[in-house]
Amino acid sequence: MIRSLMKSRETILAGAILVLVLAIATRFPGFVAPSNLANVFNDTAPLIILALGQMVVILTRCIDLSVAANLALTGMVVAMLNMAMPGLPVPVILALAICLGALMGLANGLLVWKLDIPPIVVTLGTMTIYRGIIFVISGGEWINAHEMSDAFKAFPREVVLGLPVLSWIAIAVVIGFIVLVGRTPLGRAFFAVGGNPHAAVYTGINVGLTQCAAYVISGALAGLTGYLWVARYAVAYVDIAGGFELEVVAACVIGGISIAGGIGSVGGALLGALFLGIVKNALPVINISPFWQLAISGSAIIIAVAFNATSNRTKGRVILKKAEHAA
Amino acid sequence: MSLATPDTGAQGRQIPDRLKSPLQRFLVSWELLLLVVAVAVFTLNSFASPYFLDPWNLSDATFNFTEKATIAFAMGLLIISGEIDLSVASIIALSSTAMGFAVQMGADTPVLVLIGLGTGLLCGAFNGFLVTGFGLPSIVVTIGTMSLFRGISYIVLGDKAYTGYPSDFAFFGQGYVWWVISFEFVLFALLAIVFAVILHKTNFGRAVYVVGNNPVGALFSGIRVPRVKFALFLLTGLMSGVAAICLTSRLGATRPSIAFGWELEIVTMVVLGGVNILGGSGSIPGVVIAAFVMGMVTFGFGLLNVPGIVMSIFIGLLLIAVIALPRIAHRVLAKRKA
Amino acid sequence: AEKRIALVVKALGIGFFEAAAKGAEEAAKELGDVEIIYTGPTDTTAEGQIEVINALIAQKVDAIAISANDQDALVPALKKAMDRGITVISWDSGVAPEGRQLHLNPSSNPLIGNMIIKLAADHLPDGGDVAVLSASATATNQNIWIEEMNKVKDNYPGINVVATVYGDDLADKSYREAQGLMQTYPDLKAIIAPTSVGIVAAAQAVSDAEKAGQVNVTGLGLPSEMAGHIASGASKSFAIWNPIDLGYSATMLAYNLSTGAAEAKPGAEIPMGRMGKLTLNDSNEGAMADPFVYDSSNIDDFKDIF
Amino acid sequence: MVMLANTQGIADTHPQTEDGAGPVLTLSGISKSFPGVKALSEVSLELFPGEVTALVGENGAGKSTIVKILTGIYQPDEGAIAINGTPVSFPTAQDAGRAGVTAIHQETVLFDDLSVAENIFIGHAPKIRFGLIDRKEMLRKAQALLDRIGARIDPNVTLKDLGIANKHLVAIARALSIDAKIVIMDEPTASLSHKEIEETYELVERLKAEGKAILFISHKFDEIFRIADRYTVFRDGQMVGKGKIEAVSEQELVKLMVGRSVDQVFPKRAPQLGEEVLKVVGYCHPTEFEDIGFTLRAGEILGFYGLVGAGRSEFMQALFGVTRPSKGAIRIDDRIAVIRDPNEAIRQGIVYVPEDRGKQGAIKGLPIFQNVSLPSLKETSRKGFLRLAEEFKLARDYTRRLDLRAAALDQDIGELSGGNQQKVVIAKWLATKPRVIILDEPTKGIDIGSKAAVHEFMAELAAEGLAVIMVSSEIPEILGMSDRVIVMREGRIAAEFEGADLSPEHLVRAAAGITEVRT
Ligand SMILES: Nc1ncnc2c1ncn2[C@@H]1O[C@H](COP(=O)(O)OP(=O)(O)OP(=O)(O)O)[C@@H](O)[C@H]1O
Ligand SMILES: Nc1ncnc2c1ncn2[C@@H]1O[C@H](COP(=O)(O)OP(=O)(O)OP(=O)(O)O)[C@@H](O)[C@H]1O
Numbered sequence A: 001m002i003r004s005l006m007k008s009r010e011t012i013l014a015g016a017i018l019v020l021v022l023a024i025a026t027r028f029p030g031f032v033a034p035s036n037l038a039n040v041f042n043d044t045a046p047l048i049i050l051a052l053g054q055m056v057v058i059l060t061r062c063i064d065l066s067v068a069a070n071l072a073l074t075g076m077v078v079a080m081l082n083m084a085m086p087g088l089p090v091p092v093i094l095a096l097a098i099c100l101g102a103l104m105g106l107a108n109g110l111l112v113w114k115l116d117i118p119p120i121v122v123t124l125g126t127m128t129i130y131r132g133i134i135f136v137i138s139g140g141e142w143i144n145a146h147e148m149s150d151a152f153k154a155f156p157r158e159v160v161l162g163l164p165v166l167s168w169i170a171i172a173v174v175i176g177f178i179v180l181v182g183r184t185p186l187g188r189a190f191f192a193v194g195g196n197p198h199a200a201v202y203t204g205i206n207v208g209l210t211q212c213a214a215y216v217i218s219g220a221l222a223g224l225t226g227y228l229w230v231a232r233y234a235v236a237y238v239d240i241a242g243g244f245e246l247e248v249v250a251a252c253v254i255g256g257i258s259i260a261g262g263i264g265s266v267g268g269a270l271l272g273a274l275f276l277g278i279v280k281n282a283l284p285v286i287n288i289s290p291f292w293q294l295a296i297s298g299s300a301i302i303i304a305v306a307f308n309a310t311s312n313r314t315k316g317r318v319i320l321k322k323a324e325h326a327a
Numbered sequence B: 001m002s003l004a005t006p007d008t009g010a011q012g013r014q015i016p017d018r019l020k021s022p023l024q025r026f027l028v029s030w031e032l033l034l035l036v037v038a039v040a041v042f043t044l045n046s047f048a049s050p051y052f053l054d055p056w057n058l059s060d061a062t063f064n065f066t067e068k069a070t071i072a073f074a075m076g077l078l079i080i081s082g083e084i085d086l087s088v089a090s091i092i093a094l095s096s097t098a099m100g101f102a103v104q105m106g107a108d109t110p111v112l113v114l115i116g117l118g119t120g121l122l123c124g125a126f127n128g129f130l131v132t133g134f135g136l137p138s139i140v141v142t143i144g145t146m147s148l149f150r151g152i153s154y155i156v157l158g159d160k161a162y163t164g165y166p167s168d169f170a171f172f173g174q175g176y177v178w179w180v181i182s183f184e185f186v187l188f189a190l191l192a193i194v195f196a197v198i199l200h201k202t203n204f205g206r207a208v209y210v211v212g213n214n215p216v217g218a219l220f221s222g223i224r225v226p227r228v229k230f231a232l233f234l235l236t237g238l239m240s241g242v243a244a245i246c247l248t249s250r251l252g253a254t255r256p257s258i259a260f261g262w263e264l265e266i267v268t269m270v271v272l273g274g275v276n277i278l279g280g281s282g283s284i285p286g287v288v289i290a291a292f293v294m295g296m297v298t299f300g301f302g303l304l305n306v307p308g309i310v311m312s313i314f315i316g317l318l319l320i321a322v323i324a325l326p327r328i329a330h331r332v333l334a335k336r337k338a
Numbered sequence C: 001a002e003k004r005i006a007l008v009v010k011a012l013g014i015g016f017f018e019a020a021a022k023g024a025e026e027a028a029k030e031l032g033d034v035e036i037i038y039t040g041p042t043d044t045t046a047e048g049q050i051e052v053i054n055a056l057i058a059q060k061v062d063a064i065a066i067s068a069n070d071q072d073a074l075v076p077a078l079k080k081a082m083d084r085g086i087t088v089i090s091w092d093s094g095v096a097p098e099g100r101q102l103h104l105n106p107s108s109n110p111l112i113g114n115m116i117i118k119l120a121a122d123h124l125p126d127g128g129d130v131a132v133l134s135a136s137a138t139a140t141n142q143n144i145w146i147e148e149m150n151k152v153k154d155n156y157p158g159i160n161v162v163a164t165v166y167g168d169d170l171a172d173k174s175y176r177e178a179q180g181l182m183q184t185y186p187d188l189k190a191i192i193a194p195t196s197v198g199i200v201a202a203a204q205a206v207s208d209a210e211k212a213g214q215v216n217v218t219g220l221g222l223p224s225e226m227a228g229h230i231a232s233g234a235s236k237s238f239a240i241w242n243p244i245d246l247g248y249s250a251t252m253l254a255y256n257l258s259t260g261a262a263e264a265k266p267g268a269e270i271p272m273g274r275m276g277k278l279t280l281n282d283s284n285e286g287a288m289a290d291p292f293v294y295d296s297s298n299i300d301d302f303k304d305i306f
Numbered sequence D: 001m002v003m004l005a006n007t008q009g010i011a012d013t014h015p016q017t018e019d020g021a022g023p024v025l026t027l028s029g030i031s032k033s034f035p036g037v038k039a040l041s042e043v044s045l046e047l048f049p050g051e052v053t054a055l056v057g058e059n060g061a062g063k064s065t066i067v068k069i070l071t072g073i074y075q076p077d078e079g080a081i082a083i084n085g086t087p088v089s090f091p092t093a094q095d096a097g098r099a100g101v102t103a104i105h106q107e108t109v110l111f112d113d114l115s116v117a118e119n120i121f122i123g124h125a126p127k128i129r130f131g132l133i134d135r136k137e138m139l140r141k142a143q144a145l146l147d148r149i150g151a152r153i154d155p156n157v158t159l160k161d162l163g164i165a166n167k168h169l170v171a172i173a174r175a176l177s178i179d180a181k182i183v184i185m186d187e188p189t190a191s192l193s194h195k196e197i198e199e200t201y202e203l204v205e206r207l208k209a210e211g212k213a214i215l216f217i218s219h220k221f222d223e224i225f226r227i228a229d230r231y232t233v234f235r236d237g238q239m240v241g242k243g244k245i246e247a248v249s250e251q252e253l254v255k256l257m258v259g260r261s262v263d264q265v266f267p268k269r270a271p272q273l274g275e276e277v278l279k280v281v282g283y284c285h286p287t288e289f290e291d292i293g294f295t296l297r298a299g300e301i302l303g304f305y306g307l308v309g310a311g312r313s314e315f316m317q318a319l320f321g322v323t324r325p326s327k328g329a330i331r332i333d334d335r336i337a338v339i340r341d342p343n344e345a346i347r348q349g350i351v352y353v354p355e356d357r358g359k360q361g362a363i364k365g366l367p368i369f370q371n372v373s374l375p376s377l378k379e380t381s382r383k384g385f386l387r388l389a390e391e392f393k394l395a396r397d398y399t400r401r402l403d404l405r406a407a408a409l410d411q412d413i414g415e416l417s418g419g420n421q422q423k424v425v426i427a428k429w430l431a432t433k434p435r436v437i438i439l440d441e442p443t444k445g446i447d448i449g450s451k452a453a454v455h456e457f458m459a460e461l462a463a464e465g466l467a468v469i470m471v472s473s474e475i476p477e478i479l480g481m482s483d484r485v486i487v488m489r490e491g492r493i494a495a496e497f498e499g500a501d502l503s504p505e506h507l508v509r510a511a512a513g514i515t516e517v518r519t
């Protein structure tokens, strides 16, 4: 029953997205053109990737506020690397970005695991530290398009089978997560650790290690996104993706991932990210003053969350026979 | 034998009231550790820059934290109760916008103050209503209202600014009560005392701790949990209103981007002050010392013209180190013993 | 004794201001007994600048030359600086008159306003839709230029300004705003971005949409950052004054005011070394020089300089 | 330190089963300290294949701690564990499982949002290629395990949707999913109803027959004497006696446990019923209960009996204002009372000692004295300002009366054993000087010494004119303590008994719905 409720929560969100898209289409038919929708998806790809990473972290009752800073730092490092060694092939850069991101995730994870510091404190701290490090290594300088090699910039935009590589990467990550979360012991451990950390200890799951693994995954994805972001926008500087961590968390929450841990799904995170991405992309298109943008996305978050919560409200235990049939 | 005078017969064991004296507790407390850090920062600063030990400069330095600390006190209580409010900086923006709007309508200082406080209260009530009325997690609700409140300021103001605040309004953010003692600092000190008394000496403060430690148990003990939480959101809103008045007065202008990013600095201040981010424990003296530490670090680095972002590395490290070090020390000591 | 002059910028790390800092150092070397303190917040906020100003006041610097994030909010802090005997001037992005002794405009505002629309119109003989991509909605100078541009746009018949959007001087936001513009206005012919961040992002968005040649990105940018886009054709031309000169001039002005060699009052002519003299108008403002246009013919000469 | 050991027990120096096999598991010299408490000090324990060893001891004696050490959740400070004579160590729960040790823990340690099958197999799920989980195989095995213990539960269902008793069966299935030589059961029957308890006994017999060594922890003496072959007694973290169960009497065992003899009979009372204090009429709730009505008089103890899950706790919580009824009314003395939340209930003189001590009763993280004074803060404070001295006085008075064991009154309540936490919770409610006290399973998981104290105390309260409602699933307790008993079944009142009608048969039949007897 709960399973079907979760399913229906996602259906509702998908429905809301559909209604939103149709409403936009009435004012601006071009928005629903496949090419534009593909554009919106491509634009939302970084948010999707990060939201999935954030999802596993939130599932384990943690939170990762350092994703955006991690992204920016990795982006800056690979951009500087590219500047110093323009010949470095893209696969090497990708691998480096993922490793570097994972390393930063590991730092978070170890602090949470080994020193038992509350996750929000750890990542609040590392968030500012990682940002600061960007400033220190770059001296605050921007790295601009003309300083990056063409291969470096081209990779995320390369079109394969009608979609840019960036979109394909997001799709690959989504598929990877469906397998990871549903079919691997680690994936199930995320749910167990978040659902009942106390009980997880009794089943031999190492809570700290599992949380650390979630951080490494989130970090690795942030690193990956760091390269993609910098290459796509062809610029790297201290403040890129500033404040993006809150958007990532918002996407997860809209997607029905319980901030209290243990509840959530890949589909939810994906839809949550798409929802925000569509709102963000649609506003300028349908010509709403940019000054309205913030208020509208804020209200959307509140409504979505209130909606999720009311549809998920527990009605107490069912003891009476007649109520059982009604329920 | 009646219930009022329980049987004091031999059946019960005598249990001492306290295992450790308050002094013993203080000696292993977070506050002491912070105090040591604060003294260290102060000493380092006075060696690092010849300009540090100057009464006017020290007075100027207090502006770096007084407004944030005003909110941090209320945020401290809120976090102890197990909730959080990330919309505080946006409440400042909305509150300031409302005051600016009122100035255009010709309002004078007392009215402005009322409007500033009132807007803060209203925003706090909105947060409180969403959290307690719908049972939503506050971290999510306030991420939403954070966008909403500032968004409204942007809708009202767009690319414009409100200026032209009455000259006596400048007192709140720029005035001095006596010599180098600014109004803001006096307000900070008074609020520190008021909040310390509320949290540590009243039934309400006890309820805050109880709710933070075990909300279900609190309900079963007759505490009106939603009311307590609602009151705390109101209080946080009100304090954001107070901060809005001080900041607006100090800047003499309102733009929708005012106080951008303060929420995380305030949360950092509270956590550095030893408040458990998961709720249930923390103290006001801790937050006060943390405010001083953060203010002095910022100012000290500023005197050396170190960019703000490098300071933030230091604050980030401090945040983690101050929590990590006692744990590491504890572990090392435990190993030594074994 | 050595004069300490603080060059306060909107935010550290922006290429334009880094170039200005070079100019300031050049001026310092020329003057001999000057120490330049190049500083600023890391994000473009007024509060961040106020903290910086407070720290500078505490160090008792001799002069502050600031490019302001907010023309009003900085006034009380700068007033305090002046009360403590510090010379305060603003440059690039101004402060309200009561918060500074003089303001150095990089160029005259009407000239810039005209320049940015003219750059677009020059390549649109048949007219068409153009849109503006600005920095943050609170940026003083951008708003003035856009205002000036709107005043003269009727001189360019056929040119139709359809929208103004804000990229907040963030590369990714500007990029998305530019994308949005192209989607909303399929017939868009040009994007005017009077900001060095916005123009690069917009040009990138145009190349990515494979509309180079169709949509011309123009406005104010740095040659070093725009060289690639000139080559690709996403931008046909753009303008800028020399930020090195701007930093140099600001330093000279601050120095001359703080030594008492000159006084800031309406009509005064204040020397600024190799850049000549600054003539102040009624509100103690003056313009440094005309903006200079860069296109494929001259970009290679400048792209390695700033 | 001088061990007050029962020499008779220790003297059993040739531990061997009938067929002569040695112990499978030997613990020796195990010590474990927590901050401020030495939970175990040099205890030893042996388990034999095909035999049930009962571990008994007062609350806080260290029984659960030894279980956690045996299952890799805690590491001992000192001492050695050996399986079949080979020394072993269990850094994690999985290591213990691999070594053949499995346990049903005192707390249900399961995952509400996972399916039953996943709950059974998490941590050791069957796998296919690439380390992926084999879902089909997992479901099949889970079904087989559930069938084996006679649980009619769909392994696909989310655990959240099960009642507490079924959850417990899942916990048992989980324990059995590990192929173990040693099975530990920490109070496995504490939250089960009569029928399920019988099934558990059968299961124990079967495991015994399979040659497993079983450690069985319980406070219920009847079951210990029924199913155990051997006993081991812990007192204050020390092993104070062990031996064959035939060789010991109940009295001796109790004496070993508490170090003194305890009168196990229920207190004799001559109830003096006063005025009618509480009258409940037609209380209804949409899903939980329906049409509950009764009266209660001062000095009376009213028992509420029913199978686990009958809705007694839910109704009591509605009476206390935690949830709101959809219909119905209450009269206290002669006034109609409206109770919208617990705060109002307390002010009207109704208090509730909840069943779920850890979540609803104790405020862990707060010291004992603050727990006690919590609902009485109005009295101990002045004008909303705290007065710590008054709080300490209140806490001293009431905890002493309940014979609390604690290091100091400013100790965190979370550091106490379950039984002692319960005493603090009762103390906290007595301090409010209520008119009506509702005790929901007041002696669940409490040792025999404390249990008798609680019973005596209840009798005392009634004698002082308090009206007492006691919810209990233990028939001896209900019969021993109550003046009148209401039986609930599936959210409704099934029957009410008084005087001569109070018999175990009547109660069981009414609770199970075999006949509808209404007196
Ligand atoms: N995690 C812990 N931290 C501190 N003290 C603990 C902890 N776990 C147990 N204790 C203490 O160790 C002692 C033994 O507790 P344990 O749970 O083993 O008792 P028990 O015999 O199982 O009691 P019960 O019959 O109530 O379940 C108690 O004094 C308890 O307070
Ligand atoms: N399915 C469940 N999910 C979560 N908690 C439960 C569930 N069933 C019972 N509980 C909790 O476990 C405890 C024991 O409940 P129990 O099965 O005794 O039901 P009950 O409604 O209290 O019935 P009764 O009191 O008549 O036995 C109670 O605190 C109850 O709230």
Ligand SMILES: [Mg+2]
Residues within 6 Å of the ligand: D063, D064, D065, D106, D186
């Ligand atoms: Mg136990």
Ligand SMILES: [Mg+2]
Residues within 6 Å of the ligand: D309, D312, D313, D314, D355, D440, D441
């Ligand atoms: Mg019950």
